[in-house]
Amino acid sequence: MHPKFSPWSFSLPLLLLMITYANGENTQNNEGTHHHQHQQHHHESHDTTSPHMDHSVLVFFTLDDLKVGNTMPIYFRGTNPSSSSPHFLPKEEAELIPFSHSKLPSLLHHFGFSRNSPQATAMEDTLRQCELRPIQGETKSCATSLESMLDFVHKIFGLNSKFKVLNTQEFAKTGKFLQNYTIFDDPREVLAPKMVACHTMPYPYVVYYCHHQESESKVFEVSLKGENGSNDNENIVEAVAVCHMDTSQWSSSHVSFQVLGIKPGSSPVCHFFPADNLVWVPLTDNHEGFGDN
Template sequence: MSGKIRRSFGNRSRKSHFGFGVASWNLLFHILVVLLVDGSESRKMSEKYNNYLQLPINNDEIKKGVCQRDPSQMIFFTLKDMKLGQKIPIYFPKKDPSSSPHLLARYEASSIPFSSKELPNLLNFFSFSQDSPQAKAVESTLSLCEIEPIKGETKFCATSLESMLDFVRGAFGLEESFSVVTTTFLTKSSTTFQNYTIFDVPKEILAPKMVACHTMPYPYAVYYCHYQESENKVYKISLGGENGDKVEAVAVCHMDTSHWSRDHVSFRVLRIKPGTFPVCHFFPADHLVWVPTPSTK
């Protein structure tokens, strides 16, 4: 089995996933820092990962009146922004789904160690040099998967579809049916950062509980899945980009931010203080939000 898996995740996996995954990882990191870490620990994590995960910024995308900072931070907004006709600068990483790794079957995933203790063996298994960006991404993914959850949070890193569904089923209950919602691009475009206008009334997805699953940089598909006891709201929002893009976006609003650190990137982007407004953020197209069904108003 190990020989078969090694052949399956050779040069193609390293090129297709890690080659364009830096921007997506930077975006994911901003989200996870907001949701997982407080205070000085968030600064330590930010310094550690930003040392080697630098987002290549296209100067043409940093437009006057939109943003003069790292575009990947522009995923946050507040509930008061969620109205018909509102213009919001948003960063949506563009990825070719055909080149992204797929979830393994459970029997395949279980045959590969998924632990920081096995990092040297894993780097050898995937033929990554110790100081390579790929190796550092593998290390950081394992570290985030192993970090203790915050109070009120339940988390799990899914390395197979079966394990993801088991986690979601455990969150909602064995008798509850559920479905998944994702951000969908209705037009093809290479533009990752631009002003979008809300062109339809946002629709709340009725979800007393939600499970968010974020893609992680790894040679095969790994999803960081988690849910919290605090109140969150899920929305579908129809967006029109200034270059003609159309997006059916999924967004989550965290209703209570009073316990978040003042250093959270969302507060700097939105220029607000903890606890003053709910903080919302958009999901990239390859991230998943699981909700009970029926769910849409």
């Protein structure tokens, strides 16, 4: 039997709307009206769009790729929220549902999924990922509610900290997930002493894998234009990207190394964030943001 979500439950778009108003910022500002000469560039290891490749891994790049005029194939999965999309649960409701791999059989019964179903496999993978020990220098938490996500961000930044959230904004008119995108404006580094990245995980309700790494990371906002846009204002993506400067502790089998053709610790690894992933950064000035009283 599927759970009956309370009316308080809400989806990611509403979360982002709340955050936008809390920050007093207009995250829908489309700055895609700049005009630059596009100089074609192909990174050797990026030119691997074989039909047998999982195109969803085409989000990785190197710091050297982050320059105006560079063109590379990027996969941005679409976000089409509907009434059937997973929703955040209120903290009180989420805490009543066990979130443990050891409870998987009872969880499958609770949500009405058979043991051999794709949903069961996805739930098992998420629970296993959430229970893995963090790598060296990493602090992680799987947030099953908005409150638990904000609690984790406060834990990393400080109890009285103020912070804001960044996410990729897609203005594309096409439903094509994979296409060539060109950087058409100077990438803007978001200066922050710390960051928390939160990634969506497959589950019957919204779960975010949030983590902070002590090793240096840089956050960028990158203006991209897809090849399928018919004019200057179409098919624009204002993307959030993170560059991990030290990858020496990463597993050599990490997919980024396979995509980029590099080895752990040899080069910073950067990746774009899909629209439903979040990057939290502390505020270092007097701007209002989340965490204000």
